[in-house]
Amino acid sequence: MVDFAKHEQVVVIYPHPDDESFGTSGTILNFRDAGVPVTYLCGTLGEMGRNMGTPFFANRETLPEIRKQELIDACNVLDMDLVMLGYRDKTLEFESKQEVAANLKERIEAAGATLVITFYPPYAVHPDHDAMGAAAFEAVRQMDHDKRPEVWATAISNDREAKLGEPDIVLDTESVFDRKLAAIKSHKSQAEGMLKKMQESSNFVGEYESALQRLRYESFYKVDVDDVMS
Known part of the structure; x- marks a missing residue:
């Protein structure tokens, strides 16, 4: 059981x-329902x-x-603050990890974060995911020990449990899933294709129920940044 109220500020x-x-909106909603402020540091657009x-309504x-x-719409649904960091999509792996970490460290400390949630490199599949997670780990590593926030990391590669073991935290988001689905649907350009595939599936039982089956649980590893290579 997670004591959401024990934290003072969460930075995602x-x-x-x-x-x-x-991957994390159910967790975010639980923190917000417990009165804990959450800030999203989003690397790129x-x-x-x-x-x-689906069908196309955007172009490059x-x-x-x-x-x-x-x-912005999704963050409004989730009732969390948003900071856009302004990095370029699909180039984070080529940024200086130390420079990105310094940027993140300054923002984490300014927020007074007691918890950071990020991706777990190299188990996050996409190069941008791994690079941002590595920079976040480094940012926390550079902080004074007595000021470091707790770190929860999302691993999504198929071999994650073989390499890392069972997740330390598995959250059932059913109680907030209506709002989680609303946040997902805010990302219309990305979500409609997924929802259409669900509708075409032979085991489709309705949008809410099918999404719940796929996305109900959110899992995290508790990370000591001194013990991992990033």
Whole structure:
């Protein structure tokens, strides 16, 4: 059982719009319902993404502004603060980890974070995911020990349990899933394709029920940044 109220400030660090909604929005909502402020440090606008809506309603030129507004809408659903860091999509692996970490460290400390949620490199599949998680780990590593926040990390690779063991935290989001689904659907350019595939599935039992089956549980590893390579 997670004591959400024990934290004073949560900072979520992911690279893309929708990373927060698909994998962590139920957790975010539980923190907000407990009165804990949450801030999302979003690395990029996902402007190089391939999904342009289903059917298409975006193009390469319009996608950045569309995804920016979708991100704002999702954060409004989740009742959390948003900081857009302004990095370029699909290039985070080429940024200086130390420079990104310094940026994140300053923001984590300014927020007074007692918990950071990020991706677990190298178990996060996408190079941007791994690079942002590595920079977040480094940011916390550079902090004074007595000021470091707790770190929860999301691992999504198929071999995560073989390499890392069972997650330390598994949260059932059913009680807030209506709002989680609303946050996901705010990312219309990215979510409609997923929802359409669910509808075409032979085991489709309705949008809410099918999404609940796939996305109900959110899991995290508690990380001591001194014990991991990032």
